[in-house]
Amino acid sequence: MTTPRLIVLTGISAAGKTTVGRLLAESFPRGAFVEGDQVREMVRTGRVDMSPDPGPDALDQLRLRYRQAAALADSFVATGFTAVVEDVIIGAELRTFLAAVRSPLVHLVVLAPETTAVGARETGRDKTGYGGEWTVDVLDRIFREQTPRLGLWLDSSGQTPAETVREILDRLPESLLSDPPELLRTERLLLRRVTDADLPSVLEIQCDPATNEHNATPPSVAEATAHLERWQRDWTEHGIGYWAIVLSETGETIGFGGIVQRRVGDTDGFNLYYRFRPSAWGKGYAPEMARAAIDWAAGARPERPVFVATRPENTAAKRVALKLGMVRVGLNRDHQGESPMAQYRRPLPAPEELHTERLWLRRLRANDLGDCAEIGGAEATGTHAQAMADWAERGLGYWAICSPETGELLGYGGLRHTTIDGAPALDLAYRFRDPARGQGLAAELSRAAHNWAERAHPELAVVPRPAADDLVGGSV
Incomplete structure (x- = not known):
């Protein structure tokens, strides 16, 4: 794996985060390790630590620590390192930390050993993570009851640190995070909500004759501008719309697409669409983006099927639809003034x-x-x-x-x-x-x-x- 990425490692105190985090960072050709305790100890005076009933100062300093750790890790990723950042990031504050991250590829690994294993590790290490109101049972209960079930959760109770690292690496794709629908991350792509700043790329891609092979004429500048305005209205009115498709490695916008709410025939569903720069063709970006869109729809709106409508002669688009597991379900005649489009859809579960x-x-x-x-x-x-x-x-x-x-x-x-x-x-x-x-x-x-x-x-x-x-x- 050569593409730099950020791996967030969390769990309660004495879950093994520091040892595992160092070993994990060392497993990459260019790896960096950001330790939460070291960031916390940068505050030499006036520090207010967390407690089971924290005040505003403690929460402010916790979030400051998270922002600083995230920024440090991001800076390593931006210069070609895979960064592992560890801290006790639990409960609702997990989303606070993730919101501070800017790296395009983000993984979350949650170490969740049993409390007996945590207690044994606490007694065998040279620093103390518990005392006063904080006990293993109290922190573990908060951790398990309030932490969002995101990323890869591992019960590392019976594992050595090396075994835990091996499992993390083996299951790394499971830990890849996305925050749909305004932002989705795939292995190679960043899918983000379109903005006014995307207009130059929209005009380049939508008006290019090469990308309009199956259309009678390319859209005019005014029509392509109206496309972007309509995509933005979809976001405003429905909370989901087409994304700008960006290469994570370079930041280049290579296309536009995703899903929008549409009524297809007598069914409320999503229309799946994409259009890429010719330089991005033939590299598997279309199915990669489309799978992310379909998977999001299946999880967030399972009652709405995802449709693809394409020209019957567009063999490339039909090939992508079939690769996505879709099936032909007739013709879509909703395109005013145009010939019917071949319609594909992910099948419903049998026996329906x-x-x-x-x-x-x-x-x-x-x-x-x-x-x-x-x-x-x-x-x-x-x-x-x-x-x-x-x-x-x-x-x-x-x-x-x-x-x-x-x-x-x-x-x-x-x-x-x-x-x-x-x-x-x-x-x-x-x-x-x-x-x-x-x-x-x-x-x-x-x-x-x-x-x-x-x-x-x-x-x-x-x-x-x-x-x-x-x-x-x-x-x-």
């Missing part, structure tokens, strides 16, 4: 969504009733109502059987819970539009349904339904 080679099976929706009636006639109304009830009450019901290329509803059917001869089972049935028959789609649906049922409900038999209503029995 399944994908086969030629089919997109998704949970049947209320607004699918018209299509069902076209396919199955009057009887389909009852089947549709039953499917709605099955999904709501049992978590499994008939799917809308769609084309992933166009999003067209080709049919409906699938699995539902039933009882046969007194035993629980799953019945399998379907009905297709006339043009979709005779193409082997029923067999493809049936295989997907059987395969899912074998994994999710191996105790239930899958039984083709007798042709008792508008559906026909399905089997493989």
Whole structure:
């Protein structure tokens, strides 16, 4: 690992931070170690130390110490060192410390040994971290109850310092921090909220003919300026918008992108977008940025799917979508005055969504009733109502059987819970539009349904339904 970064090492007193921190810094070709106690002892007179019930002077001096330690560590990173800074940084003050850091790549490692191990280490060292109101149990309780669960937490109770360092290095990617949504850090990128100062880069990138290969004409200066204004409104109105994509190593702005809230069809979701300078193409920056955006959305707004809309002929964008685990879900026709865009989306968890080679099976929706009636006639109304009830009450019901290329509803059917001869089972049935028959789609649906049922409900038999209503029995 050659890129310099800042590693914040915290835990309670006698957790092993100083010993581990020194060894960790020494494991890098260019490593620096910033010890919290040494920064604290720079105050020679008038010092007010922390207590379980600190006054304003103690908190002010604690935060001053944090700012000074963070600035010192940042200065090492800026000159090419990986800096390890350690201190007792717990409770709500952890975010105070992290807010003072300016380095683009920041890792947080939290040493959390058991209190018995901490007590043994305290008695065996030449300095004292406890006394008076401070006990191991008091500090450990504050630490575990009030500290945000960020970064990599390690129970180092049974480890030697060398073993702890080895685990930190082995799991370093898990400790990489980000503070979304206004600032996200990836392995190579810093993603930050756009500002007015980004306008020159916006104009260079958005108006470059090379970056508009799949557009009829590049945007004008006025249109690109309006893009930036709209991105900033998204931040103001929704708290999330497109980022400036910056190389951590050089500080160069290489593109713009991320996610914004958009209504896609009848679904409230996020639209994923990016545009990079040609000099940044082919280096994997697009999927790196996109993964960070998708992961943030999955954690912060799991109810909102992330969509990608791209020109059908844009093979590079489609390749990135597939690399991100997205699937084709029809066409997006919301782009006024433009031809429909190929639409991709991260799939929903099964059974709400399944994908086969030629089919997109998704949970049947209320607004699918018209299509069902076209396919199955009057009887389909009852089947549709039953499917709605099955999904709501049992978590499994008939799917809308769609084309992933166009999003067209080709049919409906699938699995539902039933009882046969007194035993629980799953019945399998379907009905297709006339043009979709005779193409082997029923067999493809049936295989997907059987395969899912074998994994999710191996105790239930899958039984083709007798042709008792508008559906026909399905089997493989």
